[in-house]
Amino acid sequence: MKQTEYILPAIFAGHSELVALQSTRKGGVSQGAYASLNLGNNTGDLPERVRENISRLSADAGIDPYRLVSSVQVHGSRILKAESPGHYNGYDAFITATPDLYLSVMTADCYPVLIYDPRRRAVGAVHAGWKGSAAHIVTKSIEAMQREFNTLPEECLAYIGTGISAAAYEVDELVAKAFQPEFSRLSPNSGGERKFLLDLAMVNFQQLTEAGVPAAQIERSEWCSSRNSDLFFSYRRDNGDTGRMVTLIGLHSGRNEA
Numbered sequence: 001m002k003q004t005e006y007i008l009p010a011i012f013a014g015h016s017e018l019v020a021l022q023s024t025r026k027g028g029v030s031q032g033a034y035a036s037l038n039l040g041n042n043t044g045d046l047p048e049r050v051r052e053n054i055s056r057l058s059a060d061a062g063i064d065p066y067r068l069v070s071s072v073q074v075h076g077s078r079i080l081k082a083e084s085p086g087h088y089n090g091y092d093a094f095i096t097a098t099p100d101l102y103l104s105v106m107t108a109d110c111y112p113v114l115i116y117d118p119r120r121r122a123v124g125a126v127h128a129g130w131k132g133s134a135a136h137i138v139t140k141s142i143e144a145m146q147r148e149f150n151t152l153p154e155e156c157l158a159y160i161g162t163g164i165s166a167a168a169y170e171v172d173e174l175v176a177k178a179f180q181p182e183f184s185r186l187s188p189n190s191g192g193e194r195k196f197l198l199d200l201a202m203v204n205f206q207q208l209t210e211a212g213v214p215a216a217q218i219e220r221s222e223w224c225s226s227r228n229s230d231l232f233f234s235y236r237r238d239n240g241d242t243g244r245m246v247t248l249i250g251l252h253s254g255r256n257e258a
Contacts, residue, residue, distance in 0.1 A: 002027075002060040003027045003056045003059075003060060004023065004024075004026065004027030004028065004037055004053075004056050004057045004060045005023075005024045005026040005027050005037075005231075006021045006022060006023045006024060006057065006060070006061070007021060007022045007023075007024065007161070007162070007221070008020070008021055009021075009022075009114065009159035009161075009219050010219060011157050011158070011159055011217065011218070011219035012114075012116060012157060012159065015116070015118060015157075017121070017251055017252055018116060018123070018249070018250075018251060018252070019061060019062070019063055019102065019248070019249065019250050019251075019252050020114055020116070020123075020159065020248070020249040020250075021061060021247070021248060022112060022161040022162060022221070022245060022246070022247040023037055023039060023057055023245045023246045023247070024037065024231045024232060024245065025037050025038070025230075025231060025232055025233055025243060025245065026231070027056060027057075027060075028049070028052070028053035028056060028057075029049050029052050029053060029056075030045050030046075030049045030050070030053060030243060031049075033238060033241045033242055033243070034049070034242070034243040035243075036053075037053050037056075037057065037243070037245075038050060038053060038233070038243025038244060039053055039054055039057065039106065039243070039244050039245065039246040040106050040108070040243055040244025042072070042106075042244075043242070043243055043244065044241070045243065054068075057246070061248075062252070063102050063250065063252070064100070066085060067085045067100050067101055067102055067250075068085055068102050068104050068248070069082040069085055069086065069088070069094050069096070069101055069102065069103050069104060070086075070087050070088070070104045070105075070106070071087065071088040071089060071090065071091040071092070071094070071105075072087070072088070072089045072090065073091070073092050073105070073106065073127050074090050074092065075092065075110075075127075075129050075131040075132055076090065076091075076092050076131070076132065076135070076137075077092060077093075077132055077135035077136070077137040077140055078090055078091045078092060078093070079091065079092075079093040079094070079095060079137075079140060079141055079144045080093070080094050080095075081094075081095055081096065081144070081148055082094045082095070082096040082098065082101055082103060083096065083098055083101075084098075084101070085101060085102075092105075092126070092127040092128075092132050092137060093105075093124065093125065093126040093127065093132075093137055093140070093141045093144075094124065094125050095115075095122065095123070095124040095141060095144050095145050095148060095149075096122065096123060096124075096250075097120060097121055097122040097123075097148075097149050097251075098251075099121075099250075099251045099252070099253035100250065100251070100252065100253050101250050101251075102248045102249070102250035103123060103124070103125035103248060103249050103250060104125065104246050104247070104248040105125050105126065105127040105246070105247050105248075106127070106244040106245070106246055107127065107161070107162075107163060107225070107244065107245055107247065108225065108232075108233040108234055108235040108242055108243065108244050108245065109129075109163055109164040109169075109225050109226065109234050109235045109236050110127055110128060110129035110132075110163055110164075110200075111128040111129070111133070111160060111161065111163035111200050111201060111204055112125070112126065112127060112128070112160075112161040112162075112163070112245075112247030113125070113126040113128055113138050113141075113158065113159070113160050113161070113204055113208075114126075114158065114159040114161070114247060114249045115141065115142065115145065115156055115157075115158050115213075115249075116156060116157045116158070116249065117145060117149060117151040117152075117155060117156050118155065118157065119152070119155050120145075120149045120150060120151055121251055122145055122148075122149040122151055123249045123250060123251060124141045124142075124144075124145055124249075125247065125248065125249050126138050126141050128163075128200065128204050129200075130171065130175055130178070130198065130200060133179075133200055133203045133204060133207070134178040134179065136207060138204050138207040138208055138211070139207045139210065139211050142156070142208070142211040142212070142213070143211070152212075153211050153212030153213050154212050154213070154214060156212075156213045156217065157213075157217050157218075158208050158213050158217065158218045158219070159218075159219045159221075160201055160204055160205060160208075160218065160219070160220045160221060161221050161247045162221040162223045162224070162225050162228075162231075162232055162245070163200060163201060163221075163224075163225055164200070164224060164225050164226045164234065164236060165199075165201070165224035165226065165227065166184075166185075166197045166198060166199035166200075166201070166202070167197060167224070167227075168224055168226035168227055168236070168237075169197060169198050169199075169200065169226075169236075170187050170189065170195050170196070170197055170198075171184070171195065171196055171197075171198045172193070172194075172195060172196075173194045173195075173196065175196075175198065176196035176198055179198065179203055183198060183199050183200075183202055183203050183206075184196040184197060184198045184199065185197050201220055201221075205218060205220060225237075225245075232245060233245060
């Protein structure tokens with residue numbers, strides 16, 4: 001019986017060689033602001049609780065927690081071609097064609113994006129906050145997969161996971177101007193200082209389609225990390241004192257069939 005609750009992207013259904021999920025906040029041992037399935041070590045949570053949460057999620061997903069690939073994320077656009085598990089520093093995206101490596105990104109409002117190339121058996125995981133999105137990290141990840149694995153974007157499947165929705169994501173004018181005007185609108189709460197509502201999910205959707213991934217092969221989460229407080233952590237909603245979800249993807253060699 002599973003202890004943790006997580007989301008399985010429907011776009012990847014039928015690909016038995018693939019493990020892909022986004023965790024919720026349910027099913028862990030953390031308490032208080034981190035209740036209960038906090039997977040982020042860069043929080044004020046107790047390390048032993050985070051380790052137990054990772055162990056529970058890994059067991060439920062049928063993966064080895066020692067085969068995870070993660071990073072101290074810096075809201076940049078560096079991409080690591082992962083060939084071995086470990087906790088790295090300074091990367092906000094990973095790509096790999098190595099089986100039994102599970103690329104992991106942590107979020108609590110930023111958008112996680114998963115990419116799968118079924119022909120080349122290659123995957124990518126992207127942490128896309130506003131800075132990474134402005135730097136076209138999703139586009140760069142697709143390009144990296146093309147270089148490294150001969151990926152054809154038109155054959156890829158992609159999942160844009162749960163992040164903060166446009167209705168809840170108010171930004172200043174400087175941030176809004178980092179994107180094309182169609183991705184933001186003036187906030188109804190805007191006073192003397194102009195504020196805008198920014199749609200990061202749509203930004204990343206367009207980057208995927210412009211990179212060549214067909215719109216019909218992209219799934220977008222229906223939830224909002226800020227609004228759906230029963231299911232997700234939100235850095236903005238909780239004023240920074242909150243946990244982290246993980247979104248991961250990898251090829252399971254035990255089920256890797258042609």
